[in-house]
Amino acid sequence: MAVHFKTSTPKKLLATFKKAIDEGSVVTWGYDSDGDFTHTAQQWKSKAWLRPKILEGKELILTIVKPQNAKVSSEVYAVYHGRFIESMLVHCDSLFTDAIATAFPADGDIVS
Numbered sequence: 882m883a884v885h886f887k888t889s890t891p892k893k894l895l896a897t898f899k900k901a902i903d904e905g906s907v908v909t910w911g912y913d914s915d916g917d918f919t920h921t922a923q924q925w926k927s928k929a930w931l932r933p934k935i936l937e938g939k940e941l942i943l944t945i946v947k948p949q950n951a952k953v954s955s956e957v958y959a960v961y962h963g964r965f966i967e968s969m970l971v972h973c974d975s976l977f978t979d980a981i982a983t984a985f986p987a988d989g990d991i992v993s
């Protein structure tokens with residue numbers, strides 16, 4: 882359960898998305914002091930976090946992290962991955978070429 886953004890500038894992609902959150906352009910996502918993203922809509926808030934990892938010159942990967950004492954359901958997985966990709970397409974589409982969401986847990990995912 883990971884999201885991969887193919888880009889030659891993963892640091893810039895990550896920084897641009899965080900800046901859009903900070904400036905209020907992105908209102909449905911927030912990030913914590915660790916840099917992990919969570920959905921801010923009340924229904925989905927803190928149901929999971931997306932943890933960014935940079936592969937320099939290649940891609941930005943976001944793995945999913947479960948909340949304490951809970952699992953990540955298929956519905957939460959779908960909402961977090963689908964809506965994160967949607968938000969990146971709206972706000973940062975010129976900074977990546979492809980976005981891919983894996984269907985099952987991937988390296989780095991913490992789902993149960």
